[in-house]
Amino acid sequence: MAFLLRGAHVVDPQVALDCVRDVLIDEGRIQAVGEDLARPAGAEAIDARGKYLVPGLVDMHVHFRDPGFEYKETIETGSRAATHGGFTDVATMPNTDPVSDTGAEIRYQIDRAHEAGLCHVRPIGALTRAEKGESLAEIGDMVVEGAAAFSDDGHGVQGAGMMRTCMEYVSQFGRVAIAHCEVESLTAHGVINEGRASTRLGMFGWPALGEELEIYRDIELCKLTGCPLHIAHISTARGLELVRAAKAEGLPVTCEVCPHHLFLCEDDITDTYDTNLKMNPPLRSAADAAALVEGLVDGSIDCLVTDHAPHAPHEKNCEWEIAFFGTIGLETSLPLMLTNLVGPQKMSWSRLVEAMAVAPREILRLEPVRLEAGSAADLTLIDPTATIEVTPDYFESRSKNSAFLGCTLTGVATDVFVNGRRTLTDGVVTSQGR
Ligand SMILES: NC(=O)N[C@@H](CC(=O)O)C(=O)O
Ligand SMILES: [Zn+2]
Numbered sequence: 001m002a003f004l005l006r007g008a009h010v011v012d013p014q015v016a017l018d019c020v021r022d023v024l025i026d027e028g029r030i031q032a033v034g035e036d037l038a039r040p041a042g043a044e045a046i047d048a049r050g051k052y053l054v055p056g057l058v059d060m061h062v063h064f065r066d067p068g069f070e071y072k073e074t075i076e077t078g079s080r081a082a083t084h085g086g087f088t089d090v091a092t093m094p095n096t097d098p099v100s101d102t103g104a105e106i107r108y109q110i111d112r113a114h115e116a117g118l119c120h121v122r123p124i125g126a127l128t129r130a131e132k133g134e135s136l137a138e139i140g141d142m143v144v145e146g147a148a149a150f151s152d153d154g155h156g157v158q159g160a161g162m163m164r165t166c167m168e169y170v171s172q173f174g175r176v177a178i179a180h181c182e183v184e185s186l187t188a189h190g191v192i193n194e195g196r197a198s199t200r201l202g203m204f205g206w207p208a209l210g211e212e213l214e215i216y217r218d219i220e221l222c223k224l225t226g227c228p229l230h231i232a233h234i235s236t237a238r239g240l241e242l243v244r245a246a247k248a249e250g251l252p253v254t255c256e257v258c259p260h261h262l263f264l265c266e267d268d269i270t271d272t273y274d275t276n277l278k279m280n281p282p283l284r285s286a287a288d289a290a291a292l293v294e295g296l297v298d299g300s301i302d303c304l305v306t307d308h309a310p311h312a313p314h315e316k317n318c319e320w321e322i323a324f325f326g327t328i329g330l331e332t333s334l335p336l337m338l339t340n341l342v343g344p345q346k347m348s349w350s351r352l353v354e355a356m357a358v359a360p361r362e363i364l365r366l367e368p369v370r371l372e373a374g375s376a377a378d379l380t381l382i383d384p385t386a387t388i389e390v391t392p393d394y395f396e397s398r399s400k401n402s403a404f405l406g407c408t409l410t411g412v413a414t415d416v417f418v419n420g421r422r423t424l425t426d427g428v429v430t431s432q433g434r
């Protein structure tokens with residue numbers, strides 16, 4: 001099926017585009033980007049005037065819970081959520097059951113994703129067996145089966161020597177190690193940021209240092225091993241300073257931030273104890289959130305991810321202390337960025353595209369997607385004026401544990417193309433196995 005998108009505002013800093021163009025898609029690729037393109041016979045014309053067309057969005061940090069916790073999310077339902085949110089690619093974390101620590105587990109995810117036939121799913125393999133931090137996982141085997149990167153997300157690798165071995169191994173395969181930075185002896189029992197929030201609500205604190213100390217350690221291990229290092233879900237101003245310093249030294253260090261750490265803070269946790277605001281790392285101070293926004297805008301933070309962490313109602317409708325950590329994010333990420341940063345002109349469209357499409361592909365060493373002839377037709381079409389209400393019914397995800405329930409947001413993906421196939425049509429997921 002060929003498509004001619006007419007009059008879209010195309011934004012792609014990789015090819016210095018920020019203007020109105022027509023784009024012709026056929027045979028899985030962009031055939032032409034130009035003005036007043038003629039419609040070939042058989043091509044479906046799409047009126048894209050007033051909308052933005054960008055390289056397909058990538059979320060390099062999601063949890064699809066498949067296998068093992070399919071009651072929260074499956075690769076199919078997760079792919080639907082990703083598509084609904086405007087994404088063409090996601091990278092799935094390995095803390096499933098069993099943990100994704102062998103080639104067979106990587107193959108399983110890729111096969112399920114093909115059956116779902118929506119977005120590209122790029123599985124991340126575990127660094128250590130069962131994410132126990134004791135012995136190396138089958139890194140080489142997983143690379144052969146298509147693992148995009150390696151991480152023990154959900155846990156920090158507690159032993160510095162173990163992390164060194166992981167990084168030495170991962171670097172040999174030209175992949176990136178993604179670090180969930182958490183010193184467990186400092187964060188044990190922590191359920192909320194240590195400081196004002198923990199004092200006010202009388203709960204065990206999860207201190208900023210528990211994250212920052214491990215960021216420091218892993219940057220030093222990056223220096224020692226040369227392994228590309230990506231810091232997951234950075235949440236504190238001091239952690240960001242450490243990353244800035246590492247970059248200034250020329251080290252291969254990158255980092256990501258989640259919308260909830262940008263747009264929420266510990267003060268939002270009031271006496272309603274909304275457990276959808278409980279996540280790991282926790283919501284930090286308002287000053288931390290402001291520093292993270294600044295870091296994302298100035299490029300010190302490379303990319304935006306959601307850490308989409310679905311949980312079932314019984315895992316959230318309970319006391320704060322025993323509620324599971326995490327919020328879903330795939331279907332609110334782009335609308336939050338448009339509403340809070342791009343709309344109010346605190347961030348340019350080009351910077352948004354870098355953070356949500358260009359940088360994650362670079363970090364995962366994926367083929368670039370550019371708005372030019374010959375590139376894969378993985379594209380996201382965005383209506384910057386459409387409004388959504390974040391209600392449980394809005395979500396395609398199997399879980400509804402969103403920290404942003406009740407919000408009204410402006411700007412949303414209306415159409416998504418993956419290898420030239422239309423997977424989202426006017427906001428509706430158009431599933432078709434491939
Ligand atoms: N972020 C979370 O709060 N939870 C994640 C784990 C993680 O990303 O560390 C999960 O798997 O539920
Ligand atoms: Zn994590």
Ligand SMILES: [Zn+2]
Nearest residue numbers: 093153154307
């Ligand atoms: Zn995670």
